Amino acid sequence: MDALPLYGRYVAISLRAQLDYRASFVMQAAGQFLVTGLEFVGIWTLFRRFGAIKGWTLEEVALFYGMISMTYAVAEAIARGFDTFGNMVKYGEFDRILLRPRSTVLQLFGQELTLRRIGRLAQGAVVLAYALSTLHGVWSVERIALLVLAVVGGVCMFVGLIILQATSAFWTTESLEVWNAFTYGGVTMSQYPLSIYRPWFRRFFTFVIPLACINYFPGVAILDRPDPLGTAVAFQWLAPLAGPMFLLIALQVWKLGVRHYQSTGS
């Protein structure tokens, strides 16, 4: 098992390459911080106008927001290779990957660790810190552990989504942008508690693309308040496991895709 050291080498090279353009990196990271920061100012503006959203306060919403923001920043950074996979298939570069005696998944993860996502990660951390500092009684070891578990599970789920998007390129030779609806749309949806939405909407994000399992359900448990949707506390604690399960399924689909691969020959 030399996969981990090899991944470490990949990451080190990727980081060194990005830090060669230091000014550009700083600008992009600061830009991400600013853009996502203004997004939260937008949410603050709405709360100033409306007071609350279906019984949830700004401080509580900030917890969901901070969690999903950090989750997505990490997932986007590590799965960048899959994100740009469509071009790789288009130009026939995937052939090179197949020739090497290592797994395709490892090599694609090793393509890039996108450093500029640190801007969004920091913004999410700031919002999360704001939420945790204003909410009472969330500072127990178990709850912080659940928070970490939810973020890790969430990273798994988003990486799974990005892998599924990449897999579609095996059939269409182009990364299907239609998946962006679920990634970007899913992030925006998760910034607010699931219970505010209409039932069909909630069902979609619980059963089809179970983003609620890595954000809303554990979030309710962390806030230690009864779930308006009536789920049991035990379920809320176990829900983040849906993340790794989703990733495993996505990896199986990926294998199927690799078997189906036909080079474009260019």
Next chain:
Amino acid sequence: MTLGAVRPYVAIVSARFRMLLQYRAAAIAGLWTQIVFGLVILGIFEAFFRSTTRAHPMTFAQIVSYVWLGQALLGMLPWNADAEVRAMVRSGAVAYELCRPVDLYGLWYARALAWRTAPTVLRAVPMCAIASIGLPLIGLDEWRLVAPPSVASAVAFASTLACTLLLGCALTTLINITLLWTISGEGIVILTTTLVTFLSGMIVPVPLFPDWAKPIVQALPFAGLVDFPFRVYTGHIPPQATVWVVQHQLLWTAALVILGRWLLSRGLRRIVVQGG
């Protein structure tokens, strides 16, 4: 200006227009993403509106139109630099632009006109059709895009939207010109993205801003990109007030064109062409 003087610019617009219409698959994918996005945003606004019984500066129905128009006309907003101009500045090909027998500002403005309209038309028409006819079919009556309240509002909207295009292209050209200094243009682009999306009302409609912030935001050019035309559409700004809106838009357009021309002439005096 005689007809002959305008002809090269018309040719530039139509050539770019035809080229940009080639990307149909990307347009369909973008359309789908934006519809899902619109649904999420409306879900959030609906929850906010159902949380209070107080009267708000806008009704939910007006917000719905505002959101759908925003999703449909997103491509018209000057939130990024023209990738081709950026590549030209980087590779040094911008020198060829200087050899052309047309005014460079006019050339880049014409490019922007095509770039801001072709993809937008391709997206806006099906988007509005789905938002107004498709949504009621799947039981989302309250979330559908409704027609303007009167013919006067519709006419007023059309005229303000035309001015929005002129204003947006003046801003786009200005962003392109700043590339002469920064080459990669990242800082400027990030700054404009942020300013345009937030201050135009794209993230939160301007009427919902804190009362102290509204006069400031509405004096800036960005409100003329989203907030003014969309509120004219919904009747939130009565058709009689359109003259004032158009004046605001055209004054800012003129100011930005003058600024852009001045910057361009300064930039060309000190330009260093990259590459051989």
